[in-house]
Amino acid sequence: MTQPARPPADDGTLVRIRGLTTVLNGKSIFDALDMDIPRGKVTAIMGPSGTGKTTLLKHITGQMHADAGSIHVDGRNVAGLSREELYKLREGVGYLFQNSALLTDFDVFENVAFPLRQHTKLPEVLIRNLVLMKLQAVGLRGAARLMPNELSGGMARRVALARAIVFDPQLILYDEPFVGLDPVALNQVLKLIRTLNKTLGITSVLVSHELAAVQQIADHVMLLSNGKVVAQGDPKTIADDGSPWTRQFFGGEADGPIPFRYPAGDYATELGFVGAPK
Amino acid sequence: MSAREPLRTNVVTQSLAQIGLCGLFLLTLLAAIPRSFRYLRETTRQLWFVGAMSLTIIMVCGLFVGMVLMLQLYHVLSIFGGTSASGMVVALSVYRELGPVVTALLFAGRAGTAITAEIGLMRATDQISAMEMMAVDPIAYVATPRFLAGLIAMPLLCCVFCAMAVFGGHLVGVTWLGIDNGTFWSNMTAVVDVRTDIVNGVLLKSLAFGAVVSLIAVFQGFTTPPTSEGVAYATTRTVVASSIAILALDFVLTAFLM
Numbered sequence: 001m002t003q004p005a006r007p008p009a010d011d012g013t014l015v016r017i018r019g020l021t022t023v024l025n026g027k028s029i030f031d032a033l034d035m036d037i038p039r040g041k042v043t044a045i046m047g048p049s050g051t052g053k054t055t056l057l058k059h060i061t062g063q064m065h066a067d068a069g070s071i072h073v074d075g076r077n078v079a080g081l082s083r084e085e086l087y088k089l090r091e092g093v094g095y096l097f098q099n100s101a102l103l104t105d106f107d108v109f110e111n112v113a114f115p116l117r118q119h120t121k122l123p124e125v126l127i128r129n130l131v132l133m134k135l136q137a138v139g140l141r142g143a144a145r146l147m148p149n150e151l152s153g154g155m156a157r158r159v160a161l162a163r164a165i166v167f168d169p170q171l172i173l174y175d176e177p178f179v180g181l182d183p184v185a186l187n188q189v190l191k192l193i194r195t196l197n198k199t200l201g202i203t204s205v206l207v208s209h210e211l212a213a214v215q216q217i218a219d220h221v222m223l224l225s226n227g228k229v230v231a232q233g234d235p236k237t238i239a240d241d242g243s244p245w246t247r248q249f250f251g252g253e254a255d256g257p258i259p260f261r262y263p264a265g266d267y268a269t270e271l272g273f274v275g276a277p278k
Numbered sequence: 279m280s281a282r283e284p285l286r287t288n289v290v291t292q293s294l295a296q297i298g299l300c301g302l303f304l305l306t307l308l309a310a311i312p313r314s315f316r317y318l319r320e321t322t323r324q325l326w327f328v329g330a331m332s333l334t335i336i337m338v339c340g341l342f343v344g345m346v347l348m349l350q351l352y353h354v355l356s357i358f359g360g361t362s363a364s365g366m367v368v369a370l371s372v373y374r375e376l377g378p379v380v381t382a383l384l385f386a387g388r389a390g391t392a393i394t395a396e397i398g399l400m401r402a403t404d405q406i407s408a409m410e411m412m413a414v415d416p417i418a419y420v421a422t423p424r425f426l427a428g429l430i431a432m433p434l435l436c437c438v439f440c441a442m443a444v445f446g447g448h449l450v451g452v453t454w455l456g457i458d459n460g461t462f463w464s465n466m467t468a469v470v471d472v473r474t475d476i477v478n479g480v481l482l483k484s485l486a487f488g489a490v491v492s493l494i495a496v497f498q499g500f501t502t503p504p505t506s507e508g509v510a511y512a513t514t515r516t517v518v519a520s521s522i523a524i525l526a527l528d529f530v531l532t533a534f535l536m
Contacts, residue, residue, distance in 0.1 A: 061411060087413035095411040101404035115412045163412075 031227035047224035094164035329431030344446025382487035397499025432488025
């Protein structure tokens with residue numbers, strides 16, 4: 001992997017991605033992708049399914065390494081960090097998984113308390129209060145003693161959110177945070193993400209398909225397709241910027257620069273209609 | 279070269295690669311042992327799960343192995359008028375071979391598969407990734423406690439198995455078939471050697487088998503494809519690989535320890 005010079009950590013950019021190139025199973029996911037995620041803002045990454053949005057979050061957190069290019073988080077090159085340094089970096093990063101990823105052996109309370117127990121020596125009373133505060137923020141204080149298999153998908157997501165914010169990290173990555181939430185829970189989660197960003201200055205990166213929700217909280221939207229950022233701008237106006245990418249994506253049209261169909265051979269030939277005896 | 283040659287080469291290469299990866303995984307596990315000491319509670323929990331929870335099957339099987347062994351030996355030895363040696367032969371067979379091997383096979387079926395399935399499902403549901411993201415080393419938190427628990431539990435389970443087998447032998451030989459109680463115990467204590475039979479046979483072999491079964495179970499769990507089919511295959515592979523490894527290692531250890 002190329003190692004560009006370390007950029008300054010305090011130029012307003014928390015995550016700086018340069019020339020990111022990733023090929024998975026022969027398929028190009030990122031093609032020299034450049035991206036800057038500003039500090040203290042809510043940035044939404046949108047794009048069609050399979051375009052590599054979750055993979056991008058995995059690159060940012062060092063769960064995956066790229067074939068070329070660099071990712072700097074708070075001035076540190078993620079690919080160049082040792083295991084200890086990477087874990088130190090991750091202590092300051094919250095990550096909300098697409099499928100919640102709650103630890104099934106523990107109840108809701110212990111799931112949220114897990115990072116605190118692993119990384120601090122706080123007294124039990126303080127851990128209890130911190131956990132209850134986070135659960136209260138996501139509206140699930142009353143569910144503290146439920147096991148993960150007793151939760152609905154939306155509740156599990158809110159517990160995972162409480163766990164992701166338990167350390168008040170400097171960066172939170174949300175992978176599809178709005179999926180499975182009812183309108184009330186959705187509204188509360190939106191408010192929570194915004195509050196965390198406004199009051200604590202937490203940088204948020206959210207991967208989502210829900211433009212209406214994104215418009216309510218995001219400061220900046222980037223549209224990802226074919227391994228590159230094809231459009232970006234203000235969430236309230238990006239859908240009307242006139243580019244064919246945004247018109248197709250936000251308009252939900254099948255035809256356009258964003259491919260709907262996975263690459264395949266000729267349809268008629270595969271069905272046996274071409275070259276078959278009449 | 280026949281048409282099957284590349285396929286066969288591929289299988290051999292893959293098997294060798296798996297053994298190599300398993301070796302590397304063992305080194306990672308051993309390196310993580312000092313870090314896993316802070317998760318003593320998790321190790322204790324696993325010790326309960328793989329050790330205490332396996333007691334029933336180990337005790338019942340040990341009892342019946344001893345009983346059937348005594349029954350067979352009694353009928354064979356009675357031809358030569360040597361039934362008084364039955365207790366001694368039961369003890370030697372159990373301490374030297376049957377105890378460690380059968381305990382390890384049962385342990386692989388009961389605890390090894392559970393470990394593989396649990397870790398495989400943790401991978402499939404992103405729990406391992408979530409730990410990574412919370413800056414918790416899954417090797418130190420998930421793999422090493424299970425490996426250590428297997429290592430500690432196996433010799434203890436083997437002792438229980440052997441005790442139950444001797445008790446089963448006594449039950450059939452003395453209580454049912456009428457061998458003299460004093461002869462049964464005195465012949466046994468006269469022949470059984472603590473170093474050769476107990477330390478080398480029971481403890482050393484079961485420790486080695488515990489290490490191998492736990493390593494295979496944890497390795498299969500960590501390397502399983504995160505799908506339901508993947509977890510099913512990994513669980514099967516744990517039993518198959520453990521059984522072969524136990525029997526092969528038993529031959530090697532016996533050759534060296536005799």
